[in-house]
Amino acid sequence: MQSGSSDVLIEFRQGNAEAIEAAFETLFHQYQRAVYGWILRIVRNPAAAEDLTVETFWRIYRAHARFEPSRGFEGWARRIATRAALDWLRTVRPESELPEEFSAGLAAPAIADPAITAEIRRKTALAFGRLPPKLRIAATLAVIEELPQKDVAAALGISVAAVKLRVFRALRLLRTNLERQGITP
Amino acid sequence: MNAHDEERMKHLLRQALPPVEGEQEPSLDLWPAMLRRLDADSAAPALPGWAWFNWAWFDGALAAGLVGLAVFFPASIPVLLYYL
16 A cells, blocks of 8 residues: 555545545545455455445545544554454354355465365365454464564554464464364364 | 464465465445445434434343342442453
8 A cells, every 4th residue: 555645635634525525535546456455365255355445435434533644544544444354254154255266266376285185274264264353364464464463463453462462372273173173283 | 382383383374275366456446336335324314312322122121130130239249340
């Protein structure tokens, strides 16, 4: 994401109603791809990511009075997008997610480890989908997407130490779930 | 779980759920959907002033039960506070 021009940001924060709407439209067109891409990394579902992009910008529009132009639009939009994605993850049953469909269309081709069978991959994906959303979102961004922990912490509104702890708890819980299914990672 | 186990779990997770490839874009321009959402929001009727006090009957019954418990069994207050 790039940082929006300061005039637009100031108009969005404290302009009159027309100026706010114009600035919002500019910001929407400037950032919709970036926000969509960020949400897609979390929810891994293109249709849901589109809906959540609209939801995110709706929340942004409603919260324009709390926006601080000096801190930039990027981090603020990411935090709101992450919260919207987290709300969505809380409402979705893990079984209804389609990691296979996602892997076929959007995921980067990974070099398959022959020691890990397709069945183990499927069970791991399902077990991961059953983790608490707060842990899953941290592990998705920090482990799967390999984003800097500083960025993950900023998006989640927590400290880097808290990100490390959530990732650790997610991996430990995932290992316990897999071991219950007879899979020893 | 030691550092070695942690690395193995990370590897397994990346194998099961590969990262998103490159820059992904929405299948269509989302601005029309955004306008519909804004229109729907502005067309929604304003809530009356007492709307914040819109409790379901279950909420009221639960609150009454907790107050009753605290009044008739004061010893339960620390237990209730512990679970809050």
